[in-house]
Amino acid sequence: MTTTKNQVGRTSLLISIAGLIIVQALIYIGYLENPYWHILLAGFEAATIGGFADWFAVRALFHEIPIPVIRKHTNIIVRNRDKLTEGVIDLVTNKWLSPEIINEKLSDVHIVENLVKTLKEPQNLIKIVGFIKKISTRLASNIDTPEVTKILQTLLEQQIKGIDLATPLGEWLKKSVNKGDHKALWDLVLDSAGKTINDDSTRTTLLTLIESQMKEYKDEGFWKRIIIKFAVGVGGVDNQSIVDKIINSMNDFIKETKENPNHAVRIKFDKSILDFAQNLIDRDEDAVKTVKALQDKLVDNSDAKHLIQGLLNNFKTSIIKQLEENDTPFIHFIKQNVEKLLNELEEDQALQQKTDKWIKDSIEHLITKYHHEIGEMVRMSLSKLNNFELVNQIEEKVGNDLQYIRLNGAVVGGFIGIMIYLIRVLLLQ
Numbered sequence: 001m002t003t004t005k006n007q008v009g010r011t012s013l014l015i016s017i018a019g020l021i022i023v024q025a026l027i028y029i030g031y032l033e034n035p036y037w038h039i040l041l042a043g044f045e046a047a048t049i050g051g052f053a054d055w056f057a058v059r060a061l062f063h064e065i066p067i068p069v070i071r072k073h074t075n076i077i078v079r080n081r082d083k084l085t086e087g088v089i090d091l092v093t094n095k096w097l098s099p100e101i102i103n104e105k106l107s108d109v110h111i112v113e114n115l116v117k118t119l120k121e122p123q124n125l126i127k128i129v130g131f132i133k134k135i136s137t138r139l140a141s142n143i144d145t146p147e148v149t150k151i152l153q154t155l156l157e158q159q160i161k162g163i164d165l166a167t168p169l170g171e172w173l174k175k176s177v178n179k180g181d182h183k184a185l186w187d188l189v190l191d192s193a194g195k196t197i198n199d200d201s202t203r204t205t206l207l208t209l210i211e212s213q214m215k216e217y218k219d220e221g222f223w224k225r226i227i228i229k230f231a232v233g234v235g236g237v238d239n240q241s242i243v244d245k246i247i248n249s250m251n252d253f254i255k256e257t258k259e260n261p262n263h264a265v266r267i268k269f270d271k272s273i274l275d276f277a278q279n280l281i282d283r284d285e286d287a288v289k290t291v292k293a294l295q296d297k298l299v300d301n302s303d304a305k306h307l308i309q310g311l312l313n314n315f316k317t318s319i320i321k322q323l324e325e326n327d328t329p330f331i332h333f334i335k336q337n338v339e340k341l342l343n344e345l346e347e348d349q350a351l352q353q354k355t356d357k358w359i360k361d362s363i364e365h366l367i368t369k370y371h372h373e374i375g376e377m378v379r380m381s382l383s384k385l386n387n388f389e390l391v392n393q394i395e396e397k398v399g400n401d402l403q404y405i406r407l408n409g410a411v412v413g414g415f416i417g418i419m420i421y422l423i424r425v426l427l428l429q
């Protein structure tokens with residue numbers, strides 16, 4: 001199509017010239033004797049003049065024609081480049097993209113509604129989740145830095161020191177004991193105690209302790225030393241047997257305490273917990289001070305800092321591992337909440353209108369403040385083009401259509417030439 005347009009002007013001019021030469025030659029040699037052939041000759045003459053004139057006009061618009069005196073009126077685009085640039089800037093900034101036109105067009109656009117529809121498309125949801133993954137990964141990678149650790153530690157200290165744990169702790173303890181929720185804790189403690197007592201290290205410790213006490217007893221005097229030596233000699237004192245008896249007694253005690261929920265030790269311990277809980281609820285000064293001291297010790301304890309650091313390290317490792325894969329609970333959580341947010345926004349017309357108004361007001365403010373930048377961008381774009389590139393770009397867009405001017409010049413010129421010749425013949429006869 002482009003090639004055809006490029007040839008239109010040239011072809012029309014060549015046809016006019018060829019027609020002029022052929023008809024003139026045939027009339028000259030007498031082959032065309034009828035005077036009516038002069039009408040056609042006049043048409044080709046006028047078509048040739050019109051075609052040449054329009055060729056010159058189109059050519060002079062884009063290029064310099066080296067004809068004395070006339071050449072200064074050619075290459076019009078390059079010679080008037082500054083005027084052309086300012087004209088384009090004025091047309092774009094004050095006509096096509098004026099603030100009024102942009103704001104008017106913007107008022108008809110439902111920004112949030114269209115944005116939500118676009119974001120709900122499956123491929124865009126994947127992109128949103130991917131974007132959140134990248135942000136979350138970067139945040140998680142920096143969460144265990146000294147700066148973040150210090151901030152979290154400070155926040156934790158403020159929260160722990162500022163919170164009133166006494167009353168809620170008292171109510172929780174009272175409720176737990178009354179409901180029997182602490183029985184599992186009893187079983188855990190007693191099982192742990194049983195394992196510890198029956199451990200070889202416990203036996204060794206008890207044996208060492210008994211031997212130490214025996215030695216101290218013997219060192220207290222001559223007769224005591226004789227008594228111990230005699231008892232050991234006749235088998236009355238056996239350290240291993242004493243240890244076994246102690247361990248067996250403790251095992252029996254643990255078993256009895258575990259199997260009997262109404263054991264005196266358990267009842268006494270429960271009563272102590274209930275009394276302490278009631279003192280907390282009643283804001284007893286000593287009880288409250290005890291809890292407060294535990295709070296302060298927890299905050300000031302160096303182990304708490306290590307605990308925070310450890311928790312952050314574990315959290316970082318866990319989150320990054322969750323983010324590295326696409327089918328994890330955390331990724332599903334992100335996707336579900338993104339979809340939920342979009343659905344809520346889609347159904348909430350009031351929120352849409354409010355958000356639309358905020359966005360449009362912001363855009364209008366930016367347009368008013370930076371509208372001149374549109375003209376600057378146009379000026380910058382045009383300034384980057386040299387004369388050849390500028391002319392070439394304009395020719396690419398409109399040059400082909402300008403070829404029809406040459407065709408019209410030849411056709412209209414030929415028609416006018418014929419009319420003038422006919423009028424001349426009619427008036428002179």
